[in-house]
Amino acid sequence: MLFRRSLRTSAAALALLLPFATACGTDAQAESSTVTLTVGATGWKAEEAVLKYAGLDDTPYTIKWSLFQGGDQQLQAIRAGALDLASSSEIPPIFAAADGSANFKVVAVQKGATLNQEVVVPKGSKVTGIAGLKGIKIGYVQNTTAHYFLYELLKQAGLKWSDVDAKPLLPNDGLAALNGGGIDAFASYGTSIITAHQQGATTVGSGKDILSGNFLWSARDSVLSSPRQKAAAADLIARITKAYAYVRDGHLDGFAQVTADATHQPLAQARKDLTDAQAQRPTQARPVGDDTIASQQKVADVFTELGALKEHLDVKTFWTTELNADLEKAL
Secondary structure (H helix, E strand, O other), X not given: OHHXXXXXXXXXXXXXXXXXXXXXXXXHHHHHOOOEEEEEEEOOOHHHHHXXXXXXXXXXXXXXXXXXXXXXXXXXXXXXXXXOEEEEOOHHHHHHOOOOOOOEEEEEEEEOOOOOEEEEEOOOOOOOOHHHHOOOEEEEOOOOHHHHHHHHHHHHOOOOHHHOEEEEOOHHHHHHHHHHXXXXXXXXXXXXXXXXXXXXXXXXXXXXXXXXXXXXXXXXXXXXXXXXXXXXXXXXHHHHHHHHHHHHOOOHHHHHHXXXXXXXXXXXXXXXXXXXXXXXXXXXXXXXXXXHHHHHHHHHHHXXXXXXXXXXXXXXXXXXXXXXXXXXXXX
């Protein structure tokens, strides 16, 4: 079994290196060792972990992973020049580009699950549904999926944003406020929702059928102007897709253990969440297309309606197909 895994992952790694070598020229091996990508991760470093688990972390370039509480912080970092590559939902790039001076482009889309995107209330709460949120304090993670699906859930329940006392909070701060009585409900995602449930919180609304499942890779403009960094970015995104394919191909239990250890949750819960997520929408990258741009435009228009954006934003101005050819070769 170990030999089979090594053979398969080595073959996958070789396949991924070929387009990288082509893009970098005949001296690729020597040159690629000098390439560094600073890459963002949200919640926990799942991408770094899955690459290691699948044996695909042997990149011919250096990756420096930086951990953030949300994709909005990743986009802030990319605007500040502290990240080369950011991963987020459709929403953070909208606000990062709203001032018209974005220094990045969306270069690829990673399809992913929309589970653990919820509005929760603490143990003992009398609130049982979204309609019950009227007039109470709700924490939410601003400029993220939580902001978006909370607004949409309120609309579905016949409520306006002004009908609730909405308070923007980071995931960890929101979780503390929920447990400490500072807020009555919390709209968030990922590990903060997992932890909230471990502490007795219950779900009163979910964004799983509201969100598109499009998670965006955004690259700083300087990456796109560097052939070697550009090739490395395409290679990395493809490796993550290959790594999750390896997990789905009979190795889910092992990665569930990795996840449980990293997120401090019971193994059974980690296994269920991972199984459900990959069943709902397998993690896999795809090149930029008109449909993915249109999906984000719809989201941006909702934020304009909400008043979070001052004016209409044409999202296609910060998308590019420059990575498509490299990514298609690497996938």
